[in-house]
Amino acid sequence: MPTIALTLTLNGKQVSAEVEPNTLLVDFLREGRGLTGTHVGCDTSQCGACVVLAGGRSVKSCTMFAFETEGLEVVTIEGLAPAVVGGELHPMQAAFREHHGLQCGFCTPGMVLSAVDLVRRHPNPDEAQVRHWLEGNICRCTGYHNIVKAVQAGGGGGS
Template identity: 65%
Template sequence: MKISFKLNGKPVDVDVEPSLLLSELLRDKLDLTGTHVGCDTSQCGACVVHLDDESVKSCTILAVSVDGRDVTTVEGLALGEGIDRLHPMQRAFHENHGLQCGFCTPGMLMSAIDFAKRHPKPTEHEVRQWLEGNICRCTGYQNIVRSVLAGAAAMNAGN
C-alpha cells in the first residue's frame, strides 16, 4: 500500500506492507534509528513517537494507520546542530544527567514532551506516574524525573 504522511515536518510517500509496524517503517525503511525497539510488546516505551502531537508506542501502530497524519520522531525535535538548538526537554536531559546508556532516552523524551504539554506545572509524583510505561534499564529514574521537571518548566516558561 502507498501511504503519505508528514514525518518530522516533511512529506513522505512510501510503499508498505499492510502488516508493517510504524517502528519497523521508521527504523528499517526510513533509517530513523532513534526510535528504539526494546521489547516488541509495548512494555518498555523505547519506541515512543508523536502521532498528531500525542505520544504513542510505535511498535503497536500499523504503518498504514499514519496515512495523512503527522509523525514526529526524536530526530525531529532539535532545531539544528549544537546544544543551543536542542528542544528544551533535550537540553534538560543533558543538563540534569537524565541519560545513562541512552537506550530509553528517545522514548522518555517523546513521552516527557507530551506530558509537559498536558501538565505545565507537574509534580514529581505526576512525572513518575506518566513515565510508568517507559522503562530505564539503568534505573536512572531520579535524574530522568529531575530532567522532566526541568524540561516542563522550560517548555512552559511564561505560562
C-alpha cells in the same frame, strides 16, 4: 503482499511510501526511513523505547501499523531539534542533558518524547505526575531519579 500507499508528515517533511499492511510504524521508521533513533526494547509494548509523537500524542510505534499514520504529523527524536552544527536542543532534550537524565541512551528517545507529551498536557507536572506518566517507559540505568528531575525542569517547573 499488496501494499498500501501512505502519505504522512515525518519530522516536518511530507513523505510518501508504499507499505505492507502489517508493517509496524517502528519498522517503517527504522528500516524504511533509516530513523534509528527510535528503538525496540521489547516485544510486548511495555518498555517505551519506541515512543514517537503521532498527531501530537505520544504513541508506542511498535504497537501501531505504519498505515495508521496516514495524514498524521509524526515526530521522532531526530525531528525534535535541527541536526546541524550549533543546532539548539529542544528544551526537554536540554533538560535531560542538564540533569543527567540519561546514561546508556537507549530508552532516552522514548523518554524524551513521552515527556514532551506529558508537559504539553500538564505543564509544570509535579513529581507524582511525572512518575505516574512514565509507567510505560522503562529505564534500567538511572533509577529514574534524574529523569524525573529532567522532565520537571523541561516542563518549566521543578528543580
